[in-house]
Amino acid sequence: MKSIRRELTLKLLRRLFLLVMVLGALLYLTMRRVLIHDFDSALLAKARSLAALVQQERNGSIELELADEPAPRKNDVARFEYFEIWFDDGQLFKRSKSLGERELPRPSIESSKASFSDLTLPDGDWGRAVGMNFLPPLDPDPETGPPSANAIMPHHPHPRALLVLAQSRQGLDRTLVHLLLSITGCGLLFPLGIALTVRRVVRQGLQANDRLAAEVALLDSHHLEHRFSIAACPTELEPVCRCLNDLLDRIETAFVRERRFSDDIAHELRTPIAELHALVEVALLCPENKAINQKALSESLAISRQMERLVSTLLALARCASGDQPLLLESMDLGQTLEQIWASHQEQAARRALVCTWDVQPDLRVQVDPTMLRSILNNLLSNAVDHCPEGGQLFIQAHAGSGAVHLILENSNDTLREEDLPHLFEPFWQKDKARAAAAHSGLGLSLVGAMGRLLGVTISADLIERERFQVRLDFKRENA
């Protein structure tokens, strides 16, 4: 399994290590350049000082006014220098005692700029040399003072000289090695320190993540009302918290629906069984009581019929949902079918003093399964008649529209609210939480919805000014 902490630590370490290596290399190269430059500057300064000691005397001879060179001592790095001076005709003018009979490589320098190079010193050490051309200055006249820089001795040749000064770079190399070792050491220790720091920082940084995970782990079906505090979570986790809260909203809604569904189904299925059970048991307790026995028998029959209806509806719903319900499409006159179905509800409507208004266009033919159409209309009219308040109004309207036949069933309403509308087509949903209406199990509209989907009939329910409940069915026209 991927660990964000491990992934983050490894990536950070990899990149930091690379960065440290590159920075270390850059630092070393820069320092090396600076140190060599300083070394060269010092070497050049020495070479210039040495060149300044070479003077052309009044008699035309060239002299090097150098104090007695001390004999070089081993390990005296600063003093361990070698030089040679040539004239531009190739004649050797002067050589340091340290060279003995050995020679320094003679560079060919055209310009007046000094040239630096590495070389192997006569004693075998690794060294660095500077080569420079110079014009030996004239010896100053005690009477006229120092001559100008470009003054020459008349009647005497004024040769250019080439000076090569070499010095051991042992000290420089040692410094460079120390520098390299220090940078490498730091380069190795730094990632180790960073690894520990990164590990700690990442762990601290991901603590919010751990807290969130622990909070999520506590969630179960009994704590679905819990919501994650957006204000308390880090900005990066805010979208996660929002998504989790949205998810919890949906899960809670689903759980509430599921709980209600299981409570409703328990009530609808267990109550008639309990009734049957109690009726029969009590009848068996009083075998000689004919009235009780007769009552038990008739009630048992009524219960079995009620359960048969319930089971048939459930099976029809299941068949519709699984697509196993066969469709036998026929051309039906919607108005005529409405009248036939209404006939079976008319008596109940009259008993409840309902006022029914008809506005049904003739010859409205629709292509439907006749059984399903009758079931749909029967359920809708039964609901309208039973749920309409006593003395209320029913409105049945059917007319042809563009490519569709519209059926509108409307009844007065004093119980349903806007928030009930999304639940109307859910199985077993009833407005009365006590489910006291024995004639309705809450499956009618679910079945209407399922059959409507099979027939391609669009069904919608709405409340008009909270006083009228309207169900609208849009059938495809037969020739559309």
Place this chain on the structure above:
Amino acid sequence: MRVLLVEDSIRLQEAVGTGLREFGYAVDIAGDGEEGLWYAESNEYDVIVLDLMLPKVDGLTVLTRLREQGKTVHILILTARDKVADRVRGLQMGADDYLIKPFDFMELVARIQALIRRAHGVKSTQLHLAHLAINTTARLVSRQGEPLNLTPREYALLEFLFLHRGEVISRSEIEHHIYDERVEPMSNVVDSAICGLRRKIDLPGAASLIQTRRGMGYILEERVP
């Protein structure tokens, strides 16, 4: 013993009511929570059998309100809700027992009997006094080992006196616990019932186990000669 049945299913009201009456219980029936609350607040019941999904006021609200009023009557919840969470909730809210529909009627009766025993601090189902013995489970009464043939109401009266033996029980208490709202007890109905019961339980020539305390009521106790 008087039982209140709060149940919206008319068939269950009738079946359970009839069955309990056959067992000698006085049974009042309420069809919704509001009515049930009114009955429970107006009368003294030994046990209330309460459905949860009730019109007007749901069963849990009825339960809560009764407990808030300090009513200690034993309440048995009888419902189709079978989830553990529902059972736990019902019991935690103050119910004494929980029975899920569909139920065995004899189990309901047994649970009601157990609640009544619990209400009177009695553990055994066998009660003895002098030559009299009662088996509250089988609802059998015997005198010197011979079974007696009592009507359900006579049995209920005797059981009530047995559970309060040594205590003086007023006529009105007997009326409240033995007769339900369907019976309008006449002024001498309790006296007549006591008289009939004495004839059946007392030994010929011996002092009656049920004694009258003039102006106060009746007491069931063994008379020491």
